[in-house]
Amino acid sequence: MVASPSLELPAEATVAERHEKAPAVGERIPVHSAVCFGCADLPHGLRLESWVTDDEAGAAAISSRMVLREEQQGAPGLLHGGLLTAAFDEVLGSVVALVTRPCVTARLETDFRAPMPIGSTLWLRGRVDGRLGRKLYVSGRAHLDAPDGPVVGTASALFLKVEMDHFLRNSRPEDLEALGVPAERIRAARA
Numbered sequence: 050m051v052a053s054p055s056l057e058l059p060a061e062a063t064v065a066e067r068h069e070k071a072p073a074v075g076e077r078i079p080v081h082s083a084v085c086f087g088c089a090d091l092p093h094g095l096r097l098e099s100w101v102t103d104d105e106a107g108a109a110a111i112s113s114r115m116v117l118r119e120e121q122q123g124a125p126g127l128l129h130g131g132l133l134t135a136a137f138d139e140v141l142g143s144v145v146a147l148v149t150r151p152c153v154t155a156r157l158e159t160d161f162r163a164p165m166p167i168g169s170t171l172w173l174r175g176r177v178d179g180r181l182g183r184k185l186y187v188s189g190r191a192h193l194d195a196p197d198g199p200v201v202g203t204a205s206a207l208f209l210k211v212e213m214d215h216f217l218r219n220s221r222p223e224d225l226e227a228l229g230v231p232a233e234r235i236r237a238a239r240a
């Protein structure tokens with residue numbers, strides 16, 4: 050096994066502010082794709098709702114809300130751990146998208162700090178701690194039942210800025226075409 054490089058914020062990293070075209074503090078972050086497991090209003094999705102929040106250091110930050118449903122159990126009556134990681138992926142991916150896009154998750158680490166009962170609500174926070182070139186270092190926290198409720202999970206992650214070619218080459222052509230990408234552009238990216 051090859052060890053992954055560290056998620057520690059490098060000393061040379063700079064503050065990552067919101068892009069000028071990103072939603073303002075207090076605004077709801079729009080669903081970024083109608084088929085997204087994390088944010089779209091799908092029967093099987095996480096259905097996370099997110100808002101842009103203020104940050105003392107001027108960094109990009111968001112707050113998100115997720116209601117824990119019957120079909121999301123792992124142990125009886127408790128949230129499946131992988132779904133907390135999926136929720137963090139969405140929250141941290143969404144906060145990174147306020148700075149630059151498109152980006153993808155390269156590494157994501159979750160600490161499970163307390164059980165999360167079904168029927169409760171998670172309030173998650175995400176922040177871009179710094180940027181160094183293509184690398185965006187982010188962290189998150191999940192609180193139970195109130196924005197300042199007990200911390201039940203924390204996460205750190207590294208996202209990498211990619212070019213549109215990443216999707217043109219790797220997504221299914223029919224999904225790209227449904228978004229209006231011309232078939233010729235998809236073929237050219239794959240040639």
Ligand SMILES: CCCCCCCC/C=C\CCCCCCCC(=O)SCCNC(=O)CCNC(=O)[C@H](O)C(C)(C)COP(=O)(O)OP(=O)(O)OC[C@H]1O[C@@H](n2cnc3c(N)ncnc32)[C@H](O)[C@@H]1OP(=O)(O)O
Pocket residue numbers: 053054055081087138139140142143146150151152153154155156184207209211213216217225228230
């Ligand atoms: C027309 C359609 C357009 C659609 C647009 C959509 C917009 C969406 C907007 C908003 C979304 C918000 C919500 C999203 C939420 C969900 C996010 C997800 O689920 S993302 C899916 C899961 N992630 C992947 O599938 C990545 C798979 N991996 C890869 O493709 C590659 O490995 C990639 C791009 C991550 C890196 O590959 P390389 O070739 O570009 O870069 P290298 O050279 O390997 O690494 C660059 C640097 O990063 C470090 N690095 C790479 N991987 C690392 C890792 N795992 N851990 C630590 N460091 C790592 C390396 O050590 C290197 O560092 P040194 O520059 O040498 O210092």
